[in-house]
Amino acid sequence: MAEMKRFECLRCDHRYMAEYDRKVTVERTCPSCGSNSVKLESKKPAKKPAGNTNTASAKG
Amino acid sequence: MMDVGRHPKIKTLVNSEVEEVSGFVGNFRARIRRNPRYVVAEDCTACDECARVCPVAVPDEYQQGFSSRKAIYLPFPQAVPSAYILDMENCLGSEPIACGRCAEVCEKKCIDFDDQGEVLEVPVGSIVVATGMKVYDPRMNDEYGYTRFDNVITSMEFERLICAGGPSAGHLVRPTDRRTPKRIGFVQCVGSRSATRGVPYCSNICCMNTVKQTLQIHEHYQDASTTVFYMDIRAFGKGFEDLYRRSRDNGTRYVRGLPGNVEEDPETRDLVVTVENTTTGKLEQHRLDMLVLAVGLEPHKGNGKKTVDEILNLSHTSDGFVLEAHPKLKPVDAPTRGIFFAGCVEAPKDVKDSVTQASAAAARALNLLGAGKVQVEAITAMLDTEQCIMCGVCTRVCPVNAITASNKKQKQFPSIIEAACAGCGTCAAECPTDTIAMRHFSDAQILAQVEAILAEDRMSKILTFACNWCSYAGGDMAGTSRLQYPPSVRLIRTMCSGRVDEKFIWHAFRLGAPLVLVSGCHFSDCHYIDAVTWTQKRVEKVWSRMEKLGIRPGRLQLEWISAAEGQKFARVMRELHEHLHRVTPAEVEETIRILEKQPPVPGRSKTAVAAATA
Numbered sequence: 001m002a003e004m005k006r007f008e009c010l011r012c013d014h015r016y017m018a019e020y021d022r023k024v025t026v027e028r029t030c031p032s033c034g035s036n037s038v039k040l041e042s043k044k045p046a047k048k049p050a051g052n053t054n055t056a057s058a059k060g
Numbered sequence: 061m062m063d064v065g066r067h068p069k070i071k072t073l074v075n076s077e078v079e080e081v082s083g084f085v086g087n088f089r090a091r092i093r094r095n096p097r098y099v100v101a102e103d104c105t106a107c108d109e110c111a112r113v114c115p116v117a118v119p120d121e122y123q124q125g126f127s128s129r130k131a132i133y134l135p136f137p138q139a140v141p142s143a144y145i146l147d148m149e150n151c152l153g154s155e156p157i158a159c160g161r162c163a164e165v166c167e168k169k170c171i172d173f174d175d176q177g178e179v180l181e182v183p184v185g186s187i188v189v190a191t192g193m194k195v196y197d198p199r200m201n202d203e204y205g206y207t208r209f210d211n212v213i214t215s216m217e218f219e220r221l222i223c224a225g226g227p228s229a230g231h232l233v234r235p236t237d238r239r240t241p242k243r244i245g246f247v248q249c250v251g252s253r254s255a256t257r258g259v260p261y262c263s264n265i266c267c268m269n270t271v272k273q274t275l276q277i278h279e280h281y282q283d284a285s286t287t288v289f290y291m292d293i294r295a296f297g298k299g300f301e302d303l304y305r306r307s308r309d310n311g312t313r314y315v316r317g318l319p320g321n322v323e324e325d326p327e328t329r330d331l332v333v334t335v336e337n338t339t340t341g342k343l344e345q346h347r348l349d350m351l352v353l354a355v356g357l358e359p360h361k362g363n364g365k366k367t368v369d370e371i372l373n374l375s376h377t378s379d380g381f382v383l384e385a386h387p388k389l390k391p392v393d394a395p396t397r398g399i400f401f402a403g404c405v406e407a408p409k410d411v412k413d414s415v416t417q418a419s420a421a422a423a424r425a426l427n428l429l430g431a432g433k434v435q436v437e438a439i440t441a442m443l444d445t446e447q448c449i450m451c452g453v454c455t456r457v458c459p460v461n462a463i464t465a466s467n468k469k470q471k472q473f474p475s476i477i478e479a480a481c482a483g484c485g486t487c488a489a490e491c492p493t494d495t496i497a498m499r500h501f502s503d504a505q506i507l508a509q510v511e512a513i514l515a516e517d518r519m520s521k522i523l524t525f526a527c528n529w530c531s532y533a534g535g536d537m538a539g540t541s542r543l544q545y546p547p548s549v550r551l552i553r554t555m556c557s558g559r560v561d562e563k564f565i566w567h568a569f570r571l572g573a574p575l576v577l578v579s580g581c582h583f584s585d586c587h588y589i590d591a592v593t594w595t596q597k598r599v600e601k602v603w604s605r606m607e608k609l610g611i612r613p614g615r616l617q618l619e620w621i622s623a624a625e626g627q628k629f630a631r632v633m634r635e636l637h638e639h640l641h642r643v644t645p646a647e648v649e650e651t652i653r654i655l656e657k658q659p660p661v662p663g664r665s666k667t668a669v670a671a672a673t674a
């Protein structure tokens with residue numbers, strides 16, 4: 001069953017809602033920058049990502 | 061068609077559907093359902109006695125509904141076999157027999173109301189897919205008043221009207237009053253070349269079909285006037301420009317612009333077409349007796365429960381046409397060896413191109429069978445049963461069904477059918493115990509490339525895995541198109557992005573790669589059917605693991621780039637070059653430190669494998 005989930009673009013950091021069905025793998029494209037590096041947003045990152053603090057802030 | 065029907069070595073199964081195909085090149089097995097015909101074709105002499113007494117009349121599909129046929133009928137005059145068929149849906153009934161007049165008059169006694177059809181299992185060495193095309197249905201959007209005005213017809217319908225074997229014996233008549241139309245208009249690109257109505261691609265044949273039809277009209281009716289409304293005329297084939305010129309010389313007027321409005325005069329049933337002539341910039345009104353819509357083509361994927369794509373595991377492009385193994389080098393081959401394409405199932409094409417392609421497909425199929433052996437490229441997978449835990453992953457992920465299933469109870473290991481293996485490497489990448497190795501694009505080769513790239517000046521490099529067919533070719537396209545992209549990109553070619561094993565990615569990060577890109581074909585273009593979906597799942601898994609370990613997932617990027625997308629390739633590489641500056645040496649060092657404590661594939665320790673497969 002498809003449900004709405006939050007996705008984050010690993011290229012431009014844009015966050016958006018889209019349909020998600022665990023059983024179906026679909027090609028995803030960031031609506032903001034067109035990248036395919038789109039990751040299902042996890043509820044809580046286990047650890048704070050190391051090193052870089054210079055990433056662009058989330059837009060969406 | 062007659063020659064085919066008579067050929068001693070060609071068996072024709074009409075009124076049949078392929079339900080399932082199993083096996084591999086040289087050893088396919090097709091399950092074919094022959095639907096009941098209710099007439100013994102071998103005995104039928106096509107005397108027409110049965111049709112004469114049949115009381116049922118229904119619209120004749122072959123004549124586009126312009127005339128009727130009986131419930132028992134010959135589908136069309138040149139049908140092979142030349143035998144009648146009973147349309148049971150429209151027959152008055154056979155259980156119990158409600159009419160039975162056809163059976164009464166048939167001297168040969170070839171009507172068989174008890175025909176149940178049959179299921180055949182046929183062994184075949186190669187398969188040619190030639191399921192053809194269907195035309196765009198103008199009813200969906202009521203194109204140019206097609207559903208409201210009877211004198212608006214499609215090019216297919218026009219073809220029947222002007223044909224000597226058609227419902228009016230070749231006399232062009234308009235549907236409302238059976239009068240010969242004197243003013244005939246043609247509208248081009250109906251259902252083609254539109255992002256919102258029909259299909260976005262050019263249907264290839266419509267321009268020349270219209271040119272031909274205008275010539276036919278002027279040949280038969282010297283006093284007729286013809287007008288073609290078009291966006292641009294594509295007369296690109298041999299002799300086509302000449303035909304187009306002849307059409308103009310014969311008096312056909314070509315108006316550059318598609319009608320904005322079509323109305324019908326309720327008294328005369330004439331059509332009033334309003335169009336902006338984009339050459340003159342003026343609004344024109346045309347009063348016509350008949351308007352012909354040059355409808356576009358769409359791929360036809362069969363009439364059965366499953367489409368031909370599903371039966372043969374074929375990939376297709378975004379427009380629905382089947383995808384060839386290589387657009388230039390293997391234009392009639394399917395990615396699955398032993399399967400070939402002919403005609404419009406591959407792309408819209410005219411008769412000449414269809415015949416050319418069919419000849420090529422037949423030659424390719426014959427070549428294969430004549431050789432008796434299949435030469436396999438040395439890129440196939442190998443399986444070492446010693447390490448195999450019979451988890452079944454390889455069988456599940458193989459896009460071409462080249463790996464037989466294992467059976468733990470019977471201690472039966474999976475095995476690779478080398479003749480069927482296409483060498484995508486998805487099995488090798490997914491195998492949790494590294495039981496499967498590739499003959500080429502091996503782990504050792506790819507890991508060595510990773511090491512070589514990162515040996516020096518690693519902070520200025522974007523390690524990119526690119527699949528042979530699409531993203532690598534997209535890079536080539538960028539190069540040949542002289543598109544600039546930063547020199548930081550370092551490519552490692554694999555046959556399919558499905559080959560990119562997690563351990564290649566982790567190895568790169570362990571060696572201090574600041575940024576890794578996995579790139580492959582768009583889902584609809586994947587040359588290994590659905591192997592690309594495994595790439596995405598795998599990258600998602602690595603992202604999630606990176607996050608858990610405290611490594612920024614953005615350092616692993618994913619991109620689908622087709623062979624034609626040179627511009628996208630260059631743009632992505634420019635973007636990633638910018639991205640590269642976000643990664644600091646400290647971040648890379650921290651990643652190396654984190655991964656030092658992890659197994660080669662984090663999360664895939666021996667115990668994890670055992671747990672995952674238990």
Ligand SMILES: [Zn+2]
Nearest residue numbers: 009012030033
């Ligand atoms: Zn984005």
